[in-house]
Amino acid sequence: xxxxxxxxxxxxxxxxxxxxxxxxxxxxxxxxxxxxxxxxxxxxxxxxxxxxxxxxxxxxxxxxxxxxxxxxxxxxxxxxxxxxxxxxxxxxxxxxxxxxxxxxxxxxxxxxxxxxxxxxxxxxxxxxxxxxxxxxxxxxxxxxxxxxxxxxxxxxxxxxxxxxxxxxxxxxxxxxxxxxxxxxxxxxxxxxxxxxxxxxxxxxxxxxxxxxxxxxxxxxxxxxxxxxxxxxxxxxxxxxxxxxxxxxxxxxxxxxxxxxxxxxxxxxxxxxxxxxxxxxxxxxxxxxxxxxxxxxxxxxxxxx
Ligand SMILES: Cc1cc2nc3c(=O)[nH]c(=O)nc-3n(C[C@H](O)[C@H](O)[C@H](O)COP(=O)(O)OP(=O)(O)OC[C@H]3O[C@@H](n4cnc5c(N)ncnc54)[C@H](O)[C@@H]3O)c2cc1C
Numbered sequence: 001x002x003x004x005x006x007x008x009x010x011x012x013x014x015x016x017x018x019x020x021x022x023x024x025x026x027x028x029x030x031x032x033x034x035x036x037x038x039x040x041x042x043x044x045x046x047x048x049x050x051x052x053x054x055x056x057x058x059x060x061x062x063x064x065x066x067x068x069x070x071x072x073x074x075x076x077x078x079x080x081x082x083x084x085x086x087x088x089x090x091x092x093x094x095x096x097x098x099x100x101x102x103x104x105x106x107x108x109x110x111x112x113x114x115x116x117x118x119x120x121x122x123x124x125x126x127x128x129x130x131x132x133x134x135x136x137x138x139x140x141x142x143x144x145x146x147x148x149x150x151x152x153x154x155x156x157x158x159x160x161x162x163x164x165x166x167x168x169x170x171x172x173x174x175x176x177x178x179x180x181x182x183x184x185x186x187x188x189x190x191x192x193x194x195x196x197x198x199x200x201x202x203x204x205x206x207x208x209x210x211x212x213x214x215x216x217x218x219x220x221x222x223x224x225x226x227x228x229x230x231x232x233x234x235x236x237x238x239x240x241x242x243x244x245x246x247x248x249x250x251x252x253x254x255x256x257x258x259x260x261x262x263x264x265x266x267x268x269x270x271x272x273x274x275x276x277x278x279x280x281x282x283x284x285x286x287x288x289x290x291x292x293x294x295x296x297x298x299x300x301x302x303x304x
Pocket of ligand 1: 058122
């Protein structure tokens with residue numbers, strides 16, 4: 001093995017870097033604080049044949065109990081900052097998306113309001129094509145800088161293959177920066193919009209719990225008859241359903257909550273049961289929205 005770049009840590013616990021707080025450690029972990037360090041870390045992992053995982057805010061991420069046998073990266077420093085250039089806001093991939101919405105409001109720039117309730121990073125939002133209240137990321141995204149072991153390149157939204165909660169970014173491709181083209185507007189009005197979006201969210205979703213948000217994607221299957229994953233799970237009796245330390249939230253059936261020392265295996269069991277019940281009742285096969293880091297074994301009954 002060649003000498004790892006400076007600052008790499010071994011056996012780094014990942015649970016606390018996720019909002020659901022489950023899962024094991026990464027064999028290798030780094031917090032690159034600029035593009036040069038990021039590319040050096042990616043190059044080293046490539047040379048060593050190690051898989052690479054990026055952790056944003058860990059707000060849609062489930063880490064395997066057995067951990068991640070590769071290099072996990074969390075962007076820091078220059079890669080987690082924000083700057084303004086006229087009507088443009090450039091976020092480091094690790095900059096928190098709700099903070100980008102708030103900061104843009106202070107600057108009197110409109111367009112990122114939908115990000116106020118998406119508790120991830122700019123990079124995670126691009127990777128997941130995050131969305132809320134009809135605000136579309138691709139409408140304001142101008143370009144992203146993507147780093148790989150080979151260097152960095154700019155990509156425009158039409159090169160990112162955006163579909164529902166999906167982009168074509170592959171393993172080892174890290175969003176180092178993202179540029180958003182915004183519109184000047186009255187800061188007071190933008191802040192009022194943010195406040196009302198926060199209020200709406202508080203009414204609809206549980207707060208202060210350990211969760212990764214939506215567990216399953218909303219199905220396109222016509223047997224769902226337009227119902228969301230949460231509505232199907234609720235109708236299938238999953239609201240409040242428990243397995244080990246995990247349960248489907250009482251307030252929002254598509255949210256899994258770690259309410260008492262859950263493991264990732266508990267969460268997967270619960271997901272499999274929810275999926276089985278929805279399939280049995282409606283014939284719909286729910287697909288996970290949550291991303292998995294590491295190797296997990298899906299419980300018996302996952303395959304329908
Ligand atoms: C309470 C709650 C509410 C939520 N509401 C919404 C909502 O309204 N709309 C919505 O779309 N989502 C929502 N989510 C889900 C989540 O916040 C989004 O998917 C978010 O975009 C994930 O960003 P993250 O930085 O946390 O990514 P993580 O969860 O850390 O990672 C998710 C995926 O993105 C990859 N990734 C992260 N950063 C980068 C990067 N810099 N470059 C390349 N890949 C990267 C990871 O490797 C992983 O595959 C919610 C989650 C919670 C907990």
